Ligand SMILES: *Cc1c(COP(=O)(O)O)cnc(C)c1O
C-alpha cells in the first residue's frame with residue numbers, strides 16, 4: 001500500500017512501491033529500452049558474470065538518464081563492458097549468441113569469477129572466530145576490539161557493487177558467509193569482553209525487516225553486554241532506499257529499536273555507503289537522515305574511490321561538506337579493493353592520494369574526520385599518507401589505521417614510489433630494505 005507522508009520541502013510525498021530489478025530482467029527495465037541495443041547486449045554479457053540489483057527509486061530519482069552511460073549512479077549500479085577483460089568478454093558474448101542454457105552460462109561465469117579474486121585479504125580463512133572449539137560462520141574477528149557480523153537474512157544488498165568485496169556473496173551460495181544463529185553471536189560477544197564494537201554488515205543488514213534486526217540487537221541492551229559500547233550498521237539504504245526509515249511499514253519500529261539501544265547506553269552509528277553527492281539529492285534521503293539522527297544515533301559515511309564514478313576531488317569536498325551540513329560524519333575514503341571488477345574501477349595509488357589530498361584541502365576541520373585513502377588489506381587498513389622524497393628517493397609514506405597486530409598501528413613506513421601500483425601487494429619497501437617491518441610477523445599468522 002502506498003503511503004502519503006509530509007516531508008519538509010515536499011507538499012505531500014507519495015511513497016513509491018519498492019520494486020527490485022535483477023540482472024535477468026534487463027529487458028523489463030523501461031529506462032534501459034532507450035539505450036542502443038549494443039549497449040544492452042554488453043550489459044547482458046557482463047551481467048552474466050557480475051549480477052546486478054537495482055530498485056525503482058535509484059532508477060527514477062538518482063540516475064540522470066540523459067547522462068547515461070556516464071552518469072555516476074548508472075556506473076555504480078549497472079554492469080559496464082570494461083569490467084571484463086577482452087578474453088572473458090568475448091567468451092561470454094559468443095556463448096550468449098548460441099541460446100545457451102542457464103547451466104552453460106553459469107559454468108562459464110564461474111570460471112571467469114574464480115579469476116577475479118573473490119575472497120581478498122584472507123577473508124575466508126584468516127578471520128573466522130571460534131566458539132567452543134568450533135568455527136563460527138557469519139562472523140569475522142580481525143581487529144581485537146571489533147567483531148564483524150553478517151546476518152544470514154542480510155546477505156543481499158540494495159546494489160550489487162562489483163567493486164565491493166561482497167560481490168562474491170551475491171553470486172554463489174557455497175562461498176557465502178552467513179549465520180543463522182543470533183544465539184551464537186550473543187554467546188560469542190558475551191565471552192569476548194575485549195570486544196567493544198559490533199559492526200553489523202552484509203550484504204546490507206537494513207534489507208532485513210525490523211523484527212529480524214531486533215532479534216540480533218535487542219539482546220545487547222542487557223548488562224552482560226556492557227562491554228559492547230558501539231554498534232555500527234553498514235548500509236546503502238540511506239541513499240538507495242531511504243524509505244526504510246520513513247515510509248516502510250516497520251520504519252517506526254526500526255527507529256524505536258535504535259532509540260532503545262541508544263537509551264541503553266550504546267553508541268549506534270550507521271555507516272552509510274555514499275559514493276557520489278548525487279545520491280544525496282532526494283528530499284526523502286534528507287528526511288531519513290533527520291529521523292535517524294533524532295534517535296540519538298550518528299551517521300558516518302564511507303566509500304571507495306572509483307574510476308568512472310568519483311575521481312573528481314571537488315565532488316568529494318562538496319560531498320563531505322554537504323554530509324557534514326546534513327549531520328553526517330565523513331569517515332573513510334577507501335582504495336578500490338583487489339577483487340571483482342577492479343580492472344574497471346582501479347586507479348594508481350598516487351592518483352588516489354592526490355584526489356584525497358585535493359579534496360581534503362578544501363574542507364574545514366569539522367569534515368577532516370575523514371581518513372584515507374585506505375586499503376583494507378590482509379595485514380590491516382593501510383593509509384597512503386603521502387608521496388614524498390626522502391634523501392633523494394621518491395617514496396610512499398604509509399601507516400596502519402587498523403592492524404591485525406595493534407602494535408603496528410600508527411607507525412609510519414615507506415615504500416618505493418611506483419606510478420603503476422594500485423594495491424599494497426604491488427609495493428616494495430623503500431631505502432633498499434627487503435621487507436616491511438610487519439611482514440615476517442604477518443606471514444607467520
Ligand atoms: C574496517 C574494519 C573494521 C573497523 O575498523 P575501524 O578502524 O574501527 O573503523 C573492523 N573489521 C574489519 C575486518 C574491517 O575491515
Ligand code: SF4
Pocket residue numbers: 157158159160161162164165166167203204235236273
Ligand atoms: S555493501 Fe555497499 S559497496 Fe557493497 S554491494 Fe552493497 S552498496 Fe555496494
